[in-house]
Amino acid sequence: MDKNTLQQLQAIVGEARVLCDADSLQNYGLDRTTVWTAAPCAIVLPGSIEEVQAIVRLAASEDLAIVPSGGRTGLSGGAVARSGELVLALDRMNKVIDFNAVDRSLTCQAGIITQQLQEYAAQQGLFYPVDFAATGSSQIGGNIATNAGGINVIRYGMTRDWVLGLKVVTGNGDILELNRGLLKNNTGYDFRHLFIGSEGTLGIICEATLRLAPPPQERAVLVLGVSDFPAIMDVLKTYSGALTLNAFEFFSDLALEKVLAHQPLSPPFTARTPYYALLEIEQSHPDSLDTAMSLFEHCVEQGWVLDGVVSQNQTQAKNLWRLREDISETLSFSKPYKNDIAVTISKMPDFILAVDQLTQQHYPDFEVVWFGHIGDGNLHLNILKPDALSVEDFNQQCNAVSVAVAELVQSFGGSISAEHGIGLLKKPYLSYTRSDTEIALMQEMKRLFDPQGILNPGKLI
Numbered sequence: 001m002d003k004n005t006l007q008q009l010q011a012i013v014g015e016a017r018v019l020c021d022a023d024s025l026q027n028y029g030l031d032r033t034t035v036w037t038a039a040p041c042a043i044v045l046p047g048s049i050e051e052v053q054a055i056v057r058l059a060a061s062e063d064l065a066i067v068p069s070g071g072r073t074g075l076s077g078g079a080v081a082r083s084g085e086l087v088l089a090l091d092r093m094n095k096v097i098d099f100n101a102v103d104r105s106l107t108c109q110a111g112i113i114t115q116q117l118q119e120y121a122a123q124q125g126l127f128y129p130v131d132f133a134a135t136g137s138s139q140i141g142g143n144i145a146t147n148a149g150g151i152n153v154i155r156y157g158m159t160r161d162w163v164l165g166l167k168v169v170t171g172n173g174d175i176l177e178l179n180r181g182l183l184k185n186n187t188g189y190d191f192r193h194l195f196i197g198s199e200g201t202l203g204i205i206c207e208a209t210l211r212l213a214p215p216p217q218e219r220a221v222l223v224l225g226v227s228d229f230p231a232i233m234d235v236l237k238t239y240s241g242a243l244t245l246n247a248f249e250f251f252s253d254l255a256l257e258k259v260l261a262h263q264p265l266s267p268p269f270t271a272r273t274p275y276y277a278l279l280e281i282e283q284s285h286p287d288s289l290d291t292a293m294s295l296f297e298h299c300v301e302q303g304w305v306l307d308g309v310v311s312q313n314q315t316q317a318k319n320l321w322r323l324r325e326d327i328s329e330t331l332s333f334s335k336p337y338k339n340d341i342a343v344t345i346s347k348m349p350d351f352i353l354a355v356d357q358l359t360q361q362h363y364p365d366f367e368v369v370w371f372g373h374i375g376d377g378n379l380h381l382n383i384l385k386p387d388a389l390s391v392e393d394f395n396q397q398c399n400a401v402s403v404a405v406a407e408l409v410q411s412f413g414g415s416i417s418a419e420h421g422i423g424l425l426k427k428p429y430l431s432y433t434r435s436d437t438e439i440a441l442m443q444e445m446k447r448l449f450d451p452q453g454i455l456n457p458g459k460l461i
Contacts, residue, residue, distance in 0.1 A: 001041040001086070005062050009044050009086075012054045017092070019043040028089055029081040031074040033425060034335060035395065040067065040081035047092045049167055049175060049206040055088060056204065056454075057173035065457050068200035070111065070142025073134035075338055076423030078146065078199045078459055085457075088204065090141055096120055097207065105164055105181055107209045110141025117210070126212040129156035133325050141205045147197035149419035151280075151325075154375035155246045156213070158419070160196045165209035168195050170202065171450025181209040194445065199421050200456040202449040218283045219246060221317040222292060224299070224308040225273030226250075230349045231304035232277050232374060238295055239279055240375070243288060247280040248375030249324045255331075255371045256323060262330040265322055269307045277374070278324050327371050331382055335391055336369070337398035339381035341409050342418035348377065351412050355381060358408060362401045378418040381405075406432040422460045430461070 009018045019028070020042050029038025041064075046052045059066050065085040072079045081087050090111035098107040104126060108117060114135040121128040130143065132150030142148075144166070148159045156162075165179040178192040179185055195202055226232050232250050239245060253272055260267060268276070281292055292310065299305040311317035343351045352370070359368045363383055372379040385394040406416050410432040417426050417433070430439065442461050446453070 001064070001084075005058070005064065006042065008058055009042070009055065012058070013044055013046050013051055017045040017047075019045070028069055028072070028087045031072040031077060031079040031423075032332075033075060033077045033080065033423075034391070035425065036077060036080045036082045038081060039084060040087045041084045043069075043087045043089055045089050045092050049093075049169065052088065052093075052169045052204055052206050053173050053175055055086075056169050056171065059086060059454050060171065060173060060452050063452065063454070065454050066204075067456055068141075068145070068204050070139035070145070071113065071134065071137045072142075073138045074142065074146060074423060075340070075420045076417065076425040078421050078423030078456070079142070080424060083458070090139060090204075090206075093206065094139075099124060103181065104212045105209055106212065107165075107181070107207060108140060109207055110144070110205045111139050114138045114140055114143060121212050122215070124212075125215065127215040128162070128210065129213055130159050130162060133328055140208060140210075144196055144205050144208055145198060145200050146421040147419070149373065149376070149378065151247045151249060151373065153373055153378070154248055155244070160193065162211045163192065163196055163208060164211050166192050166195055166205055167207035168203035168205050171452060171455045176203070179209075183211075194449075197421070199423060199460045201446055201460050203455065216246065216282050219317065220281050220283055220289055220292065221311040221320045222277075222279045222281070222296070222308060223268040223320050223323065224277045224279070224296070225269065225271065225306045226275040226277050227273065227304060227306055229275060229352050232275055233345070233349055234302065234304045235277050235299055236345070236375060238299060239281075239292070242291055242295060243281050244284060245279060245375060246282055247278065247373075249278040249372070250374040251276050251278075251324055251327060251371035252369060254367060255327050255369045258330045258334075258369065259323055259326045262333065263322065263326050265319060265326070268309045268320065268323065271307050273306050275370075276323070278320065280321075324371065327369070331369060331384065334367075334384040335394070336382040336384050337395065338420075339379075339383075339402075339405060340418050340420040341379050341381065341405070341414060341416060342377045343379075343409070343412045343414035345374075345377045347412050347414075348374065348379070351408075351414070352379070354408055354412075355405065358401070358404055359383070362404070363397075373418075377414075402429065409433070424459060427458075427460065 067081040069089040093109035093111040367384040369382040406429040
């Protein structure tokens with residue numbers, strides 16, 4: 001970046017809020033992927049939507065690419081700055097702007113941490129239900145830009161379902177106020193939904209109005225040891241037909257082994273089983289827990305479930321959840337090659353079998369860890385790097401097989417990215433989920449909102 005541009009940025013946000021030191025460039029230049037090297041030209045931290053607008057207009061005049069940056073918890077390279085881009089970090093834009101108890105909504109800046117938003121909602125006696133392992137560091141703007149999912153999707157849906165309105169700055173530097181918090185607004189194209197999941201390629205999300213829910217009632221967590229994967233689907237069908245499920249997760253015994261090796265947790269029960277299902281039920285009726293236990297006995301009689309445990313208090317419930325939620329953190333020690341894929345729930349048993357056969361054929365010496373949000377069709381396939389293999393050689397081997405995995409996903413009518421977005425990592429495989437016509441229309445949309453192509457270039461499309 002030339003001196004004149006640097007001085008203009010400093011004039012917009014203040015000298016102390018333009019960072020060029022090596023530590024900042026490294027910290028802000030990457031997300032949680034480990035494939036690329038951070039190489040931004042500078043980091044700028046605006047404090048208002050007007051400052052974001054001024055930065056974008058300056059960047060457009062200088063033909064300077066911008067990478068929007070939230071909590072940088074993404075797993076697809078969507079927040080990577082590797083080619084001299086300016087990182088626009090929203091950390092300072094972290095306030096709740098308005099709360100409306102009648103509408104059960106709040107308006108906040110995009111840089112607020114997801115957990116802080118959840119806590120604020122709880123203080124008002126309400127509930128923001130989008131929840132996942134990175135809520136303590138992810139930012140709401142990044143959640144919206146990737147349409148984040150998480151553990152409550154089976155009951156509450158994705159981030160998209162909770163966004164009532166947005167304020168964004170487009171690549172032209174225009175400020176758009178979209179939907180204005182309305183529940184019903186039937187006035188043509190809803191641009192709000194274009195920006196949800198757009199990964200910062202159409203505009204920079206600066207403010208959001210979010211819908212809130214009544215708080216859930218007391219919840220209980222069950223972990224069930226399951227004989228094989230098809231049995232998990234039988235358990236899901238049995239429980240979802242009789243109870244309201246907040247979550248239905250699964251993980252393999254190898255996933256549990258990795259968690260227990262790194263975390264001070266105990267196995268859910270003595271005997272180990274091939275798979276585990278974690279269910280969270282809301283005790284909305286006095287007999288909800290009795291019903292859950294009756295269903296458990298039925299599943300045991302059918303041979304689907306081998307053992308099980310139900311939480312007796314909130315501390316135990318949290319520890320049972322950690323058996324599932326801590327998987328990603330513990331796998332990070334093994335530099336995993338991640339696949340975030342989705343198929344319809346009814347196709348899962350056949351799909352899992354087909355992918356297992358594929359991985360056994362191509363990765364006979366690699367550890368393969370399965371876990372995911374089985375209740376909404378989202379599977380996480382993780383290939384673990386052997387200690388003796390370099391990261392470069394390991395990724396090269398995995399990339400060679402990713403085409404076969406993508407072809408398999410396509411044959412099942414699934415998605416190559418269920419909740420992590422496309423970014424840089426999944427871009428070569430987008431055509432296995434989207435048609436040529438769809439991709440061409442996405443490119444046209446990009447040119448409409450960002451005609452100079454300065455917003456997160458190289459990502460998604």
